[in-house]
Amino acid sequence: MTRFQPETSILSLGPDFFDPVTAADFPQTNLRFRNDRAAASVGLDQLSDAQWLDHFGRFAPLPGSLPQPLALRYHGHQFRSYNPDLGDGRGFLFAQMRDGAGRLMDLGTKGSGTTPWSRAGDGRLTLKGAVREILATEMLEALGVNTSRTFSVIETGERLVRGDEPSPTRSAVLVRLNHSHIRYGSFQRQAFHQNRDGLHALVEYCLTNLAPEARGPTPVAALVDHAVQGAARLAAQYMAAGFVHGVLNTDNINITGESFDYGPWRFAPAWAAGFTAAYFDHGGLYAFGRQAEALQWNLYQLANALRLIAEVDELKGPLETYPQRYRAALSDAVLGRLGVKRLGADRDETLVDAIQAALVATQMDPDRFFFDWRCGMRRGQSPADHHYSHEGFTDFLALIPDFAADVPTHAYWADDAPCTMLIDEVEAIWTAIADRDDWAPLHTKISAIRGMGEAHH
Known part of the structure; x- marks a missing residue:
């Protein structure tokens, strides 16, 4: 305990x-x-x-x-x-x-x-x-x-x-x-006021209390490197989850790369790059397919604030690793959710590309896809069978047998449908509370979500 x-x-x-x-x-x-x-x-x-x-x-x-x-x-x-x-x-x-x-x-x-x-x-x-x-x-x-x-x-x-x-x-x-x-915006405030001592104090606080494993000979660069890794991982995890945060401003991104502060979030009903969560995001700045770009842009704002106490060349190196770190993290996240064996970086990325291409081509429910193909094996008949015969799935179907893992045993995988969290479900849960003060649907959903979590992990 x-x-x-x-x-x-x-x-x-x-x-x-x-x-x-x-x-x-x-x-x-x-x-x-x-x-x-x-x-x-x-x-x-x-x-x-x-x-x-x-x-x-x-x-x-x-x-x-x-x-x-x-x-x-x-x-x-x-x-x-x-x-x-x-x-x-x-x-x-x-x-x-x-x-x-x-x-x-x-x-x-x-x-x-x-x-x-x-x-x-x-x-x-x-x-x-x-x-x-x-x-x-x-x-x-x-x-x-x-x-x-x-x-x-x-x-x-x-x-x-x-x-x-x-x-x-x-x-x-x-x-x-x-x-x-501690947000990226915490550093921006100190830079705005030209407070070098404040920036040094923030860097030291983070390396001492939040990321001691990241400490290196150049503390500021070490912290930026830690932030790059966290942001790349978070962007990839959002994609694999089919999630749109909605408001990825620099005051909503913390130095540990941990997602928080949920306002107009949505889970995407399809693998659609332009899907947005916030009704006020008219330009699609934080759309599903632009979240990796948004987090990279935010990293540059963090680094820009830290330029007050570090050389540009010290910060460029970590920042330039973001694309490859994102690609590696995307393989981790997507294939982790699928529950398949890993066959090496190049082959893993090829499969991830095939999955994304298939989901874009068919615009099917990504929750259903990951559910139907858990461990790389078809689970039997599915409402999505017509999608799997689409030519967009050709590359995926050719690749997936090599990645297949052991048959999943958790009872969740024998259910008829995946646990999802689309907007209609959210509204139905709220309506039960608002109209009847009925909290049972919320607690039932939490129980179902946690069961899914056990099955995945």
């Missing part, structure tokens, strides 16, 4: 990096979701429900951790327009601790009240937004994506008005578990 190991490492950065804040005083604290699996990883699963509400609804400090919540300061490019007025506007860093593997972990919030960075917002989160974040993080974790985990959702009893959903609507406060909340 993991014991609770509190930390306060963020305080070493000093007051220029955060603002102490006070959580909102909510009229109600109704526990809707507690992630005991995540809590067990940091030694907090033994809390009673009353203690849980006290810490994650009223934000009484966890013993030995941060004495007061901290709203982190950062800047960022939002759809490639620089914004120096950002920062934690409806969330804060609540606590730090070590997990069972010794990693420094953060508990951060969403919807916990106003801060100096709220920019006239109310600092609140809709209950629907919280439910959507539960579903996104559970599904991504099950599919092997490096993601934050939704730790807690507590309904707060307020009625919120929003322009993009029926209002008034119910409110909630969410707590997420992350490896880090």
